[in-house]
Amino acid sequence: MSLIADDLIVLLSKPEGPVATGKDIDAMLAGAVFCDLVLVGAVAVPDLQQRRPRVGITEGTTPADPFLATALARLRDEQEKSKKPLTTQKAIEALTENLHRSLMERLKELGVVRSKQKKFLFIPAGTAWRLAEGVTGDELRKSIARQLDTGPISTAPKVDERTGALLGFLAAGKKVEHAIDGSAPNRKELIEQAQEAAEASAADSAVRKAIKKAADEAAIMAASAVIAASTTVVTSS
Numbered sequence: 001m002s003l004i005a006d007d008l009i010v011l012l013s014k015p016e017g018p019v020a021t022g023k024d025i026d027a028m029l030a031g032a033v034f035c036d037l038v039l040v041g042a043v044a045v046p047d048l049q050q051r052r053p054r055v056g057i058t059e060g061t062t063p064a065d066p067f068l069a070t071a072l073a074r075l076r077d078e079q080e081k082s083k084k085p086l087t088t089q090k091a092i093e094a095l096t097e098n099l100h101r102s103l104m105e106r107l108k109e110l111g112v113v114r115s116k117q118k119k120f121l122f123i124p125a126g127t128a129w130r131l132a133e134g135v136t137g138d139e140l141r142k143s144i145a146r147q148l149d150t151g152p153i154s155t156a157p158k159v160d161e162r163t164g165a166l167l168g169f170l171a172a173g174k175k176v177e178h179a180i181d182g183s184a185p186n187r188k189e190l191i192e193q194a195q196e197a198a199e200a201s202a203a204d205s206a207v208r209k210a211i212k213k214a215a216d217e218a219a220i221m222a223a224s225a226v227i228a229a230s231t232t233v234v235t236s237s
Contacts, residue, residue: 003065004039004165005032005103006112007140011166011179015136019113019129020178021100024222028173029103030095031218033071034088035165035211037063042072045088045210053213054085067106071095088217104129111135144170144179147197148190159197165211168198172219 008029012020037043040063044056057076063069078094079086086094104127107113112135116128131137143163159167170176171194177187198212 002110003032003036003067004162005029005036006107006110007137007162007166008032008169009103009107010112010131010135010137011140011144011170012175013131015138016131016133019104019131021129024173026096026100027092027218027221028169030092030099031214031221032165032169033068033095033099034092034214034218036065036068037072037075038207038210038214039161040065040068042068043075043091044207045213048209048213052087052089055079055088055091056085067102070102088213089221092214092217092221140166141179144176144194148176148180148193161207161211164198165215167194168212168215169218171195171198172215173222 009019009025012025012028034043038045040061042058042061042063044058045053046056047053055075057072057079061072063072074094074097075086075091078090082090104113104115108115111132113129114132116130117126144166147159147163147167166179167176170179171191174187174191176190176194180190198215
C-alpha cells in the first residue's frame with residue numbers, strides 16, 4: 001500500500017517528468033511521513049491545545065512497512081538525545097534527514113520512479129530522478145479534483161484521512177494546482193477550497209487533528225526554507 005508521502009511526491013511532480021525537489025519539498029514530505037506514522041498508530045499528539053504540542057511514541061510498536069519503521073527509529077533516537085518528548089516541529093525536522101534519497105530508493109523499488117546518473121565532463125555528478133513511464137497519478141489527481149469541484153465543502157462527500165492529509169499539505173504549501181493540471185484559473189480559490197476540505201476532514205478525530213497539525217507545521221518549515229533560499233540568492237548576488 002502506498003504511503004501519503006508516496007502520493008505527495010507523485011502529486012508534486014510532473015507526470016512522467018522530473019521529481020520535485022527542494023528543502024520546502026523535503027519539509028512537506030517529512031510532514032507526510034509523520035502523518036503516515038500517526039495513521040499506523042506509531043505516534044500520537046496527545047495534547048494539540050499546547051502551544052508547542054509534544055509527540056508521543058507508542059511503546060512496543062514497529063510499523064510493518066520498513067520505511068516507516070526506519071522513520072520511527074529515527075524519532076526514538078532523537079527523543080533519547082533530547083531526553084524529553086519531541087515537539088511536532090522537531091519530529092518533522094528529524095524526519096527530513098536523508099529523506100528524499102531514501103524515499104526515492106523506496107519508490108524506485110515500487111516502480112514509481114526511475115533514476116539516471118548525471119555526469120559533468122564524463123564524471124558522475126549525482127542522480128536525476130523522474131517519475132517512471134506511465135506514472136501520472138491520474139487517479140490521485142481525480143480524487144483531489146473531485147473535492148475541489150463539488151461546490152460547497154459542506155455538501156461535498158466526506159474526505160478520508162489520506163485525502164484530507166494530501167489536501168492539507170497541498171493547501172498549506174500553496175501547491176494545489178500541482179495536483180490538478182499545473183494550471184489554476186483561480187489559484188487562491190483552489191487553495192481556500194483545499195484548506196476548507198482539510199479542516200473539515202480534521203474536525204471529528206484526534207488522528208485527523210494530529211494530521212492537520214503536521215501539515216501546518218510542515219508548511220511553516222517549507223515556507224522558511226523558501227525564504228532562506230531566496231535570502232541566500234539575494235545575498236550572494
